Amino acid sequence: MQRKKRTDTWMLLTENFNDQLYPMSDSNKSMTNKICVISGATSGIGKETAKALALKGAHVVVVGRNMKRCARTVKTIKKKTGNTNVDYLCADLSDLSQVRDLAKQLKQDYPRIDVLINNAGAFYDPRLETADGYEMTLALNYLSPFLLTTLLIDSLKASEQGRIVNVASSSHYVGKINFEDIQYTKNYHAIPVYAQSKLALVLFTKELAERLKDTKITVNTLCPGLVATNFRKNNGWLRFYVRKFVKKELTAVEGSQTMIYLATSPEVAGITGDYFEKEKQKKSSDLSYDKELAKKLWEVGEPMIKEFMTDS
Numbered sequence: 001m002q003r004k005k006r007t008d009t010w011m012l013l014t015e016n017f018n019d020q021l022y023p024m025s026d027s028n029k030s031m032t033n034k035i036c037v038i039s040g041a042t043s044g045i046g047k048e049t050a051k052a053l054a055l056k057g058a059h060v061v062v063v064g065r066n067m068k069r070c071a072r073t074v075k076t077i078k079k080k081t082g083n084t085n086v087d088y089l090c091a092d093l094s095d096l097s098q099v100r101d102l103a104k105q106l107k108q109d110y111p112r113i114d115v116l117i118n119n120a121g122a123f124y125d126p127r128l129e130t131a132d133g134y135e136m137t138l139a140l141n142y143l144s145p146f147l148l149t150t151l152l153i154d155s156l157k158a159s160e161q162g163r164i165v166n167v168a169s170s171s172h173y174v175g176k177i178n179f180e181d182i183q184y185t186k187n188y189h190a191i192p193v194y195a196q197s198k199l200a201l202v203l204f205t206k207e208l209a210e211r212l213k214d215t216k217i218t219v220n221t222l223c224p225g226l227v228a229t230n231f232r233k234n235n236g237w238l239r240f241y242v243r244k245f246v247k248k249e250l251t252a253v254e255g256s257q258t259m260i261y262l263a264t265s266p267e268v269a270g271i272t273g274d275y276f277e278k279e280k281q282k283k284s285s286d287l288s289y290d291k292e293l294a295k296k297l298w299e300v301g302e303p304m305i306k307e308f309m310t311d312s
């Protein structure tokens with residue numbers, strides 16, 4: 001307990017120290033007046049993306065589950081970028097009633113949303129269940145972005161060209177949708193469960209793009225690469241294997257580049273329903289192009305979020 005406290009204090013001290021050493025600048029203010037909401041922005045690639053968007057002049061809304069971490073992140077971003085239009089909202093995104101309340105608050109506070117980045121995600125071993133009784137990986141990595149995006153569609157429609165960016169993973173290539181037991185109540189293994197959740201997010205992206213084809217909203221998905229963040233720190237054995245077999249992990253700044261590209265670049269203004277790696281379109285898994293599978297998954301996912309689609 002004491003040790004954890006010391007680590008937090010140390011992080012705070014080094015962050016402030018680095019702020020003074022490395023003030024940031026970006027002469028490209030292309031995102032001025034754009035409202036960008038990013039989940040999981042208190043750490044890793046989400047935090048770096050939030051920083052980059054603020055540097056480009058955007059009004060950034062950091063979404064995190066821990067108020068102290070949110071406040072600390074906002075303070076750091078403001079200080080590093082000189083942009084004071086950085087706010088935060090707190091929600092545990094694995095809890096769908098909190099996702100609903102978050103959407104309600106966002107609709108109240110902001111006239112429109114120009115960019116929604118569904119970045120929060122995690123890997124769970126052993127199996128956990130959410131407050132709603134759903135398997136945690138599926139809930140956080142798939143049901144939560146499904147619900148948040150659905151609730152914010154009108155806010156995105158109010159933008160000149162709304163963008164949705166879903167952070168998936170190359171693990172989707174080995175993913176399958178286990179319709180017989182989508183919540184893995186039996187034979188739980190963290191890797192196929194994580195891969196399933198990220199394939200579900202890619203399928204959701206493609207199906208949503210189809211459903212939004214008559215609007216100006218685009219929706220794309222990506223893998224950031226293997227990035228040294230808290231993602232593996234929270235899972236000792238995964239970290240051990242990655243360290244053993246992967247020569248070089250990307251830094252969080254490197255890993256955030258494709259997300260920043262999809263959120264900001266004029267090059268992708270007309271591209272929707274695609275998967276990206278290293279700032280380039282890439283063919284996603286064969287299964288992800290199966291339109292019947294995407295529809296079937298939507299029909300399984302929708303009833304799971306339905307009760308949270310209207311105000312309580």
Ligand SMILES: NC(=O)c1ccc[n+]([C@@H]2O[C@H](COP(=O)([O-])OP(=O)(O)OC[C@H]3O[C@@H](n4cnc5c(N)ncnc54)[C@H](OP(=O)(O)O)[C@@H]3O)[C@@H](O)[C@H]2O)c1
Nearest residue numbers: 040042043044045065092093120121169226227229230231
């Ligand atoms: N790192 C990689 O190699 C890698 C590879 C492929 C895909 N990805 C994907 O990239 C995304 C970002 O991960 P990262 O590598 O930056 O990891 P990270 O450093 O662990 O960041 C994850 C972020 O999500 C937040 N989060 C986790 N559970 C949450 C919950 N229940 N409610 C609200 N927020 C929650 C975390 O909040 P706290 O700060 O409070 O923990 C943190 O801000 C994830 O979707 C991950 O699946 C990562």
